[in-house]
Amino acid sequence: MDEDFVVKVTSDLIKINSQNPPGYTKGVVDYIKDLLNDNGIKFEIYEFEKNKQNLIAKIGNGSPTLILNGHMDVVPPGDESKWIYDPFSGKIVDDKIFGRGATDMKGGLATILVATLQLSDIIEKSTGSLIFVASADEEVGGHAGMQGLVKNNLIKGDAALIAEPSGYNRVSIGEKGLCQTKILTKGIPSHGSMPILGENAILNMYKAINIAKETIDELNSKIIIPNDVEFAIKETSKTYESVIKEKKLNISVEDIEKQLKSVSFNPGVIKGGSKINMVPDYCELELDMRTPPGCKCENVRNLLKNKLNGIAEIYPIDTSESNFTSTEERITKIALNSVEKILNKKPELHIESGATDGRYLRAIGIPTIIYGPGELFLAHSYNEYVKVYDLKMALKVTKNIITEFLNIKSS
Structure with a gap:
């Protein structure tokens, strides 16, 4: 079982359609x-x-x-006519493996699977133990996956590595929180030709959005980031430089850093009204906010509820608090040292802007890092791929992390 085996496994996994929805994973499990x-x-x-x-x-x-x-589900491929190759082909071209989930995260899943297979004999003879978990449902919140496993007390350990695409030379130590919230406004219906006789719920929502945005902007000016993740945020910001140039965005690395330190504000879905010539009596907004370390979602919602009292109603959709693993934890130190040892270069620290299954493990006190091949910017994109070199390097680093953490030497 040589290092090229991880390439084959990655390609094979991509060929198994596990898009979510519906998120069926039996094919991958088999x-x-x-x-x-x-x-x-x-x-x-x-x-x-x-x-x-x-x-x-x-x-x-x-x-x-x-x-x-590693999670087995992937997001849908979208418009397949925009793919160079079939999104479930696992085609290998110019040292890249193409397909939906190549980066997020069939490549990472292959890496930890092959590492497990290659080290199984020496782990069996060691004093430590390894738990390999292939989970479902991550792309829609992990409720039928890692959350269920943790809730049912099926996973216990001293530390965890999740092979999401950090990049083979980066170690991610934390993630922003998830604070998805519904805002409701109501009105009084009347004929659209005489709106003065009613009250427009959509216009009330317009007012609510402006107040909410001003409230979050004010909150962001007061957030204090914990020292443990300050450096990781700076390092993460630098990784966006190439994307800014490639997409010719009118923003700077400093703008990225500021965003990572702030509560993000994205009105994602809005629904209101039933007919053009009626004054709408109902409007709802689904608001996506991501909270940085040092800021709790509950506090954000309570603040909005107070500011919008009498204007709108606030309801939670999905929540997870920001979380991180200290750079002083043994697993973090071993991961950083392994990257430097195998790649002969200083590793980069990273923090995730989105949520991962790491939140469920950190919530029960398991120090967790994110380390895996691929570039996060390729996740969920058309023509997603993972580089063969990245896979092989990530496999070597992952095996070193395992052997160092379990105090054993690989043959």
Whole structure:
């Protein structure tokens, strides 16, 4: 089983359509099961929603225990005519593997799977243990995946590595919180030719949005970022420089840094009115906000509720608090040292602007890092790919992290 095996596994996984919705993962699980069976590794399958299977394999029974996690579902490919190659072809061209999920995150899943297979024998003989987790449902919140596994007390360990696409030379230590919120405004219906006789819920929403935006802007001027993640945010901002140039955006790296330190404000969906010649009596807005470390979603919602009292109603949609793993944690130090050792270059620290399954593990006290091949900017894009070089380097680094954390030496 040489290093080219990770390339084959990545291509094979891409060929298995696991787009979410519907998020069925049985095909991926069957593929992983065959490889585990071939290597004599035992596993269990858990299902919290029909056809959304999760797989857990454990090697060894000692301590410390390291968890490796990757999600199997991918987002839909969108307009397939905009793809150079079939989005589920797993085609390898010019040292790139193309297809939906190549970066997010069939490449990362392949990396931790192959690392598990290649190190299984020496882990079995060691004093530590490794838990491999292939989870479902991450792309729609992880409720039938990692959240279900954690809620049912099925995962325990001393640290975790999630192979989301950090980039093979970066280690991600945290993520912004998720504060998705619904805002409702009401009105009084009347004929559209005489709106003065009614009250327009859409115009009330316009007022509510402006107040909400002003409130968040004011809040952002007071947020204090914890020292542990300040440097990671600066490093993350620099990774956006090439994207800014490529897309010719009229923003700077400093603007990116400011955004990562702030509560983001994105009105994503708005619905209101039923007919053009009627004054609408109802309007709703789905507002996506991401909170930085040092800022709690509950506080943000309460602030908006107070400011919009008498104008609009506020309801939660989905919530997860910002979370991070200290640079002083053993898993973080080992990951950073492994990148430097294998690549012979100083690693970059990173923080995620979006949510990952890491939130569920950190919530139960498991120090968790994100490390995997691919570039986050390629996730969910047309013509998504992962580089072969990145896969091979990430595999080497991942294996070093495992052996260092479990205090064993690979052969």
